Amino acid sequence: MTRAGDTLRHSAGDHPSPLVVHSMSPGIVQIPGDVSVREAARIMRREHAPCLLVKDVHASLGIITHSDIVYKVAAPGLNPSEVDARAIMTRPVETIEYDKPGDDAVTLMASKGIPLLVVTKLKQPIGVLTVRDLAFSPRRPLPRIAVTMSILGGKSRSPKQAATLTQLSQHGGVVETASPAPTGTRLSLSFYLPRSSRPIKARAVVVRSWDDAQAPPAASEPPIHTGMEVQFSRLSASDQSHIVTWVLRTLYKQFGEQ
Numbered sequence: 001m002t003r004a005g006d007t008l009r010h011s012a013g014d015h016p017s018p019l020v021v022h023s024m025s026p027g028i029v030q031i032p033g034d035v036s037v038r039e040a041a042r043i044m045r046r047e048h049a050p051c052l053l054v055k056d057v058h059a060s061l062g063i064i065t066h067s068d069i070v071y072k073v074a075a076p077g078l079n080p081s082e083v084d085a086r087a088i089m090t091r092p093v094e095t096i097e098y099d100k101p102g103d104d105a106v107t108l109m110a111s112k113g114i115p116l117l118v119v120t121k122l123k124q125p126i127g128v129l130t131v132r133d134l135a136f137s138p139r140r141p142l143p144r145i146a147v148t149m150s151i152l153g154g155k156s157r158s159p160k161q162a163a164t165l166t167q168l169s170q171h172g173g174v175v176e177t178a179s180p181a182p183t184g185t186r187l188s189l190s191f192y193l194p195r196s197s198r199p200i201k202a203r204a205v206v207v208r209s210w211d212d213a214q215a216p217p218a219a220s221e222p223p224i225h226t227g228m229e230v231q232f233s234r235l236s237a238s239d240q241s242h243i244v245t246w247v248l249r250t251l252y253k254q255f256g257e258q
Contacts, residue, residue, distance in 0.1 A: 033086030062089025203234035
């Protein structure tokens with residue numbers, strides 16, 4: 001039997017496959033089905049939750065994500081105070097057990113075309129696993145992407161500069177640059193996904209910034225690059241979907257090669 005602290009290994013090689021429990025975000029917020037969408041949105045914001053688990057009558061479970069609120073309420077122009085959570089929840093809820101290998105999660109996400117899974121232990125919800133969680137896993141580095149960046153401010157913007165984008169997800173990523181901007185700085189980013197001719201343009205906000213002087217690496221660790229963790233503040237729905245598909249395919253390929 002596999003324990004939560006164990007690490008699985010593929011028989012074909014020595015590369016470890018981390019368990020779902022090692023990458024997930026612990027905890028999941030549950031609400032009744034009659035909570036309004038407006039209140040559900042407030043709860044998601046307050047708890048920094050990627051989704052909410054909705055328990056409707058007769059023990060029926062559903063899930064609400066940010067996309068559900070945007071496409072099912074905001075886009076049609078409905079009043080979020082007059083729509084119940086049960087009306088927009090997605091069913092069935094796709095789940096995965098906490099002690100499954102990460103490649104099982106990638107395969108399930110790719111086959112279902114979904115960006116997150118509810119993690120369970122003995123079929124009880126204990127956390128959430130998102131594409132972002134997998135992308136930021138240090139054992140699953142994604143390719144480095146050339147990005148053109150400029151700093152926004154007032155009516156003008158700084159000259160464009162070249163940088164490198166890593167750990168990309170539909171929510172944001174890490175920009176490696178010799179001159180990181182302070183937290184809160186607004187950025188304009190332009191880049192192409194590997195093997196794609198479609199440009200992606202996004203607005204982003206710096207949520208964390210660092211340099212070598214602030215965080216010198218230990219002798220046993222690889223060099224630390226100067227850079228910024230950024231969160232997208234403006235990204236089209238089609239570009240979000242394009243990034244999710246690319247991340248899932250890339251992660252799936254990485255798992256398949258090991």
